[in-house]
Amino acid sequence: MSFLGVFVICLFCGLVLKTIWNNLKGPWENVPPGPIFLPVLGSTLTFAMGSKDAVKFPLLVIDAMAKKYGEVMRLSMGSQHMVFLSGLKAIKEFASKEETTMRPYNETLLEMYSDGEPLGMGIGIGGERWKEQRRFSARALRDLGAGKKGMDAKILQEVVHAIEDIKNRISGTQRLTKMDQYFDLPDLNIIWGLVAGIRYEYDDPAAHQQFDYLRSFLQESTAGPMTTTPWLKYIPPFKGIYWNIRQTMDAFRVLIKSVIQDQRKTFDSEHVRGYIDKFLIEQKANRGKFFTDKDLIINCQDLFIAGSETASKTLSNCFMWLVLNPDVQLKVQEELDRVIGRERHITMDDKINLPYTDATMMEVRRISTPFPITPPRTAPMDITIQGYKIPAGVPVQMNIYSVLRGEKYFDEPDKFKPERFLNEQNKVVVPEAFIPFGYGKRRCLGENLATVSNFIFYANLLQVFSFRMIDPKNPPSTLPCGGLTYGPQPFDVRVSVRE
Ligand code: HEM
Secondary structure (H helix, E strand, O other): OOHHHHHHHHHHHHHHHHHHHHHHHOOOOOOOOOOOOEOOOEOHHHHHHOOOOOOOOHHHHHHHHHHHHOOEEEEEEOOEEEEEEEOHHHHHHHHOOHHHOEOOOOHHHHHHHHOOOOOOOOOOOOHHHHHHHHHHHHHHHHHOOOOOHHHHHHHHHHHHHHHHHHHHHHOOOOEEOOOOOOOHHHHHHHHHHHHHOOOOOOOOHHHHHHHHHHHHHHOOOOHHHHHHOHHHHHOOOHHHHHHHHHHHHHHHHHHHHHHHHHHHHOOOOOOOOOHHHHHHHHHHHOOOOOOOHHHHHHHHHHHHHHHHHHHHHHHHHHHHHHHHOHHHHHHHHHHHHHHOOOOOOOOHHHHHHOHHHHHHHHHHHHHOOOOOEOOOEEOOOOEEEOOEEEOOOOOEEEEOHHHHOOOOOOOOOOOOOHHHHEOOOOOEOOOOOOOOOOOOOOOOOOHHHHHHHHHHHHHHHHHHEEEEEOOOOOOOOOOOEEOOOEEOOOOOEEEEEOO
């Protein structure tokens, strides 16, 4: 046998022995439990065998695996070792640490998201750049009124458009098709209102195209696997998907760039239109190190990626649960009629007097969270979680679905029961385990805006319309569907204007 032959056999045997050893001992010291893994493939086979729908519903496979292996679970996706945290204790322990605010550097993700550059506040890897962008953005959102009165009026304007639009669409048929996507454009407008003070008509093809861009990334269930198994992007069909995501995200950024150029030309510091103007002010004042044009483009993209689908899917989920639970819908409408009546719109100031209406939206967020598994975070040094060691740089994802749907935290977690959030005095209570916006220093930046916009939208629509199932024998499925964010499966509804 040639020297090369002996070398290949030795290499192969070495790899087999190392794999057996790693599986027995773990890839690192005091490793969390998890399924066996093979070289190159990792635990992909165990994962794929977890369900016949593993690609369609990876969330459910991860959740089932966590029940088997524990709250701190190692999962090797391709050649990438990762850790998934489930349960409130492990999530809180991890997310409260100062050193876990980083996102791991992932070349494929960054190529798809930001042409390879680690910018922005959502996927940006952390450190000084992220801190500065996050601090600025939180302040800008607050000043622009996100989650406060100023934004109320803009959201109400959008609701008024949606009410007219729904009346037109249902005229003669009482049928609203594709309810699972209906709120995409209204919510896109809410983000455009915040970013640049502009809005699109619902029949504007440009707005539809923008949402198609966002969907190509957010709804692509193989986007996650490609980031952990990067060689996939070189082989069909993943190669095509990878390039499609890159091209559509590029096209979205070209559009953002042209809006920024327009806003720069018409900039007037006395009339701030939105986030872009706020950023331009920082740029002109030369404050901070990281106020470049590229930072601005990716920050805007972050607001759309993190803020539009999450909010719109929450509303679609809401109407899905309401048609499945007509008694809850009636109770919300009864409260709206009793407290507000039909003569005026419902604003955020009314929320405190509408506990059942508020609790119903909380229950929607709990039972069908659009962001069930957070994007990966990591620590630049070894850390210990629940007694297990997680080495520096290993990506960690938090399975917040395990808490929101966990029996340990919520009684009968698969049932839709808004009253679980009300106490004996009929006041809303927020349990510690209610974490749909994540936990710790990288928790959602848009929580206030999402809370206001979702509440105002659904309450005002229920004041005007009733929503029913098209065919009670064929109810909408409650199985989540998506890629990086989750919403309901396609469904239509019957809508009538309330007497
Ligand atoms: C119902 C709607 C929403 C839900 C359920 C939601 C949930 C989440 C979750 C779970 C995270 C991940 C936190 C982590 O990594 O630990 C997140 C991050 C983020 N969200 Fe939201 N979100 C919503 C709406 C919004 C809106 C409307 C905006 C902005 C306009 C927004 C902006 C962000 C940003 C920028 C991040 C990244 C923060 C960072 O990495 O520092 N979100 N969101």
